[in-house]
Amino acid sequence: MSKTTSSIAKARTEVWRSRVYSALRTTLACSIVGCTTLYGPVQLRRYFEFPSFTYATTVLIVSDATFGDTIRGCWHVLCASLHVMILSLLSLQVIGLEHFSYHVGALAMAASAFVVALSESTHLNTKRLAFGMLVNVYVSTVIDGLQVGLFYHPVNVVCSTALGAVAALLATFFPYPRFAYNETRKFYQFYAENTSERLNCNIEVISASDNTTACGFLTQAKFLSTIGARLLQSIRSKLNGIQWERPQTKFFNPTWLDSEEKLQDLEAPIRGMDIVLSSCTSFPVAVVDEELKDVLLNCIKQCTRKLEKQAKCFAPFDAKTASAMKKEILIKNLSIAHKDLPTSFFLYCVHLFLDDSHIAKKTGHVLEKVPKGGNSKWSSRKIREVVMSMIPSSKNLAFAFKSSLSLGLSVLFGLIYNKENAYWAGLMIALCFVNGRHPTFSLANARAQGTAMGSVYGILCCFIFKSSEDFIFLPLLPWIFFCSFLSHSRMYGQAGGVSAVTGALLVIGMRHDGPASEFALARIVEVTIGLICFVVVEILFNPFRAASLAKSEVSESLRMIQDCIDQIAIVTPGEKEMPSTSYRALREGQKKLKSLVCQLEDFTAEAELEPNFWFIPFHSACYSKMIKSLTRTVDLLLFVAYSMENIMQLAQKDNAFWIDFQDRVNDNVGILKNKVAPTLKFLEEITRIESIGELEKELKSRKLPCDIESQEYPNAGAFRILGGDEEINDITDSFMQHLEEITNKSYTNKDDEMLKGQMLFHFSCLGFCTSSLMRETTKIQSEVKELLVWENPSSQTNLKEVYCKINALHSQ
Template sequence: MSINVQSERTRDFWRSSLIAASRTALACIIVGCITLYGPTSIKKQVAFPAFAYVAMILIVTNATLGDTIRGLWLSFYATLQTVCPAILCLWIMGPTRLTTASTSLVLAIASFFIALPKSTHVVAKRIALGQLVIIYVVGYINAEQIHPIMHPVHVAASTAVGALACFLAMLLPFPHLASSQVKTNSKLFAENATERLKLYVKAFCAEDTTSSQALISQAKCLSVKAKKFIQCIKSKQESMQWERFLIKFFRPYCKNPGDRFQEIETPLKGMEIALSNSQVPVTIFGEELKDGMDRIEGEISQNLHQLRKHMPCETPTTVPESTNGHVMNFLQKLEILPSNDKDLPSYFFFFCMKLLHSQSRAMTIHPNPQKIDKQTPQTQAQQHPSNHNKKHPDGLSLSWILANWATSLNKERLLIALNCSLSLGFAVLVGLYYSKPNGFWSGLPVAVSFAAAREATFKVTNVKFQGTVIGNVYGVLGCFIFERFVQIRFIALLPWFIFTSFLQQSKMYGQAGAVSAVIGAILILGRRNFGPPSDFAIARIVETFIGLFCSIIIDILLQPTRAASLAKIHLTKTLGALHTAFSSIDLLTMSKAELLETTKSIKIHLNELGKFVGEAEAEPNFWFLPFHTQGYNKLMGIFTKMSDLLVFVAHANGILEEQIRRLDMMGFKDELDRINVDVKHVGNVIANSMKSFQEIACIKSMLVLEKDLTKSGKTYDIELGKPSKDPRLDEKEIAKNINVFLDHLKEVFEKIELHEDETEMKSQIVMSFSAIGFCLSSLMKETKEVEKGIKELVQWENPTSNVNLHEISCKIHALYD
């Protein structure tokens, strides 16, 4: 079976890569046919075929039909931003008045205003910056031959040819729709979820630890694939918005299918967490309970089977019969509270299974009606598809422009725009001084590789330069092989597109290196009137090196703070977000939505931390201490798990909201307050630990801390440290807190008298409170793991010191209290 799965994955990998390569090759051939064999009137207007290829690559990479429709709009918007002002500028100044310095200055100023707006899509910015280089630098190089109005028009025509070629390549021989990819990945995810559910249930019912661990390992392998399916679905959601005008007559439109599948993924992840903490065989497991689990597992599988046939926003042809009776029978077996903390993982498994049942059935019966776009065609025609995500301009009105600029004026955006401006200006300045005829090649790589956020400078620059070199070498070899067959040299590009499609998925080069390699090859094989290929390739390599070198220097000057330092800063911010989340936990006053909002804040900080960790990993050490990637990755994994556990607390609280109100009306307010106090106490214990970890992570080094403490003249006594200042937790304290919570829960249930028809209410309360208890226990255990991770990082930064977190915490409080 594993061999068949592996061969299927290999076939899918080859199929997707070949499809992407063939679409790119088709777009390239369309550009070549227009620029080399098209009518003279068209070829005269497309005076820069090289830039037509560049625009084509910027749009067609990993594109679907929706992406190319968006690319048409973005290229049009970019052209309006550059061509209209350039015509006015060249008409007033005159190309003959341009000098090397003035050309670089005008280019730097124009690129600053192109890069500044936050809402403009990065593809539009890259196209616009590339157009600026061609307009001004080539205008200066060939000042005596160009017309101040027709020259920018020729650049616009070249851009239009590249964009149109992408659109045609996605239509022929059949449309390459994002919605089709989403539907395919939706089916694959539903199959994956069904298989994992079966494995989890078998692992839970296993009679020995060995077989249970084997089943869990199989499910973990499938969970990695499930993440890829969801990522693919989410990445195509924006493209689907652009396709909705074409597919709205055939099927309903769903804006966020990835979010709906994430709702299915969450309880499956919880089941995996429960199994990793449960003991096998499960002591509370009986034949009746096993039969109920089998029934619910079958019902969930049936619901997921419907999702394999239909996307989550489509109405299924058949709706599964109501199976609430089976659920009721299953819940009635869970009226007894867990006797101790060892039973909590099993109850949490039941909770996740019930949650999965509810969500899968909701997706099947209610096909996301609130997320189906119900606008009329007239309303849709008046609104732009980007109204929902605001990632790119949705109009050219004065009010939108003013609003766009108002949101752009912040420090981060100004720094990015200044970086782009100086990098492009100095690259062109140095490139023109080195070789005026080839000076624009130093600015073009910088322009078309513009990044809207901070990148791993040295790594990205390295792969871009390597990609350019190997692309140029391949282009020269292609020209040599087809020296006598110039008219059919496009054949040489087909194997190159296949190779770079695989190169793009490699860790070594990625998309930046692959795109540079593609552009490097097609600009030689698709060029005309540039002299011998070998001379042209060498000139391009030198100019590209000049441009990328200038970009590195500007990055270092404008962003001197190392990524490793920024990763440490964001580590403390993440710990601060966790402290805020745990200190605010309150089951009686906080709603499910409020709890989920706190987890979103944690995930935002985690995403930022992950970006800087990835950049720091690729950053050269020079004379610095090597970055401890493994330690940071370990902590991010723990933080992610803690965030997931908070999500389950929110779901359990959402179920309890109505039940707590009913219990409150029944006169159990004091008992509920007592349980809530237990929950808040555990939250405060974890929050205090996170606060201490944050303070410890902020110190520069232990030597600096000792010096500051000596200068202040203050002393500390580790034996007199307050318990709240000690970030350490032990197993006894964890078990004590959870057992107190369970004892108070039992006291409440001993007093509750419910009618026979309220059995489901009682079982839901049992499951929800048990799930909260399990999450609190797991969160305290994860806090212990955070303690180990922080200690490891501090030890890494202070290799000659003996690290004691409690002692460090006492010194910090003695210094600042």
């Protein structure tokens, strides 16, 4: 218990320390900008006429950034500056400063934004910075373009942005450089320790002598799993910064590039153990005797040594040190595989952990050999790929049109309302564009609240320190520090935190001709104008609610599960080897399913944040359970692919032994396909309907025949869903009976006990995953029914009746 709490305390302390340092760096960077723009030499200050965007650039780059991230941010500033100089000077020269009216400025902004956003290879941060710089250039040209000349505003905007990048870079060295390489290694050590403790808790659970002890360790394991997921997220967020700090890593130390895969190889066995423990209903487990407990306790020591070695430099673990332990696990599994599949699969996961198996290996990345005389063909294919990559996709075109319209309208209406403060309408939304969907209303609300809070704080500071303006910048420092933590809150997030700190910075950190309250009020109104334009355009380009997209994503996930199950190849008698294309297709399908589930999580999170308006409230609890079942399905399919690959590899070594029980594999895989696939198809069709009421209206409009007595439509007998636990248990018992036959044969033939033990190991894994897939399908089935009842409270909901109505429509 003490180890667990100390591990969690270490992780929390490190996260707290990194956030404090990040807040201090942000405060220092903003102080550098403030001192330079307010108190610097006059000859220097005349090049920084846009301190507002300097502050925004500084906060955007330095927040939670490692040294590598800051270098990348400076590179984005350089790229954005090149975009802006070319586009703005070309526009100003062609149009002419004397022709820059409100409408012309808005059109120039829209056209330039479209060009910047259209490039698919340009990073999103580069586009954001370029949008903000273009807003400053065009609005300033509309205000006083004839008075200052062609180059004045573009050069000043670039210099102001460069000052923000330099300030962020200098602040990164305080109190010492925060290198992504060191941060990654540090968090990986925490993750390794967390994984070791999760493994320890899982083994304590399966070895527990009573339910109370098991529940206690199970609770610890779940909490450690949550911390582990956060540590994984922290590691992934810093891997990209390593390539900017150490470009040579890409060529001379490619193991860092495969860190994501290595982390998955560690995470997958632990997740498999979690699935096993969730399937156990009572403790102690009958097959776990004292001898097996000793084996598992020795495994903890071996796994801890492996994690300690890998935590240093991602070094591979020496498999020889654990060979005796792996053999002992294999031998022990021979006596329990046919008695208890969950415990056998638990040993399987422990074996994977010790074996350093690449269960999450990549597919589709094998280098193709260029045949002799085929260089011209290969070159033409590469040229075609380059040409196709230059053509923007439909998704990128939509983003370009959205950015162009939003910025053009915000600049236009901002200039119409208040010419002198029209910057803020465009600047507010210039830095908030994202790829894909996001909770529009929630983010707009967070930005509006943050802007109001920061502006009010700035006004109060100006009122309190009006007699000592030389010290007015001092109360801004604690506010910057506070808002850095506010960015990590669930209520405001990064959007609200950045808006809050920027709101105060613009009131206090800039010189104003009039009272600060008038400037703050004008800016709040301009920001509101920009946010309204942003929200309206987002709704026009994304008219579908997140709740509707989440339901559609459920249907797509069910469809993908069917495809994955179809790719589980059945071995026919006499076939010597399994086509490798089947394995690759299953792995690719599993990855696509994982991506769909991640999108479903994003849509669910967005739907929880967005207002329901007049629609049915979003059933977040049901979707959370659905995501949990789908996530387990993703993990199970990964194990299925891995076990099937290894079964066929081992079968080639001992074909005689394989022939004796290949029919069992056919039978059990066939049961999986015959039972699960039709049920998933029915559920997919049911989740695609909008509502039962709309379905019944369409049936009446087509006047389809219906049996008067049973009130059923044709093809009613085609409906088939999974039964309860009894059906799943019957299939599991049949599988265990086959395992017992194989085990008995293994004992009678001692020629190659290890080979047959490995065969049995993978076959028992396949058996557990098969029964677990059926169990998860049953859960998804009940969750779909719950969702159907929620969305149709006034209708009698019966899955069979609903599907028969859908089938009747499709048959016409």
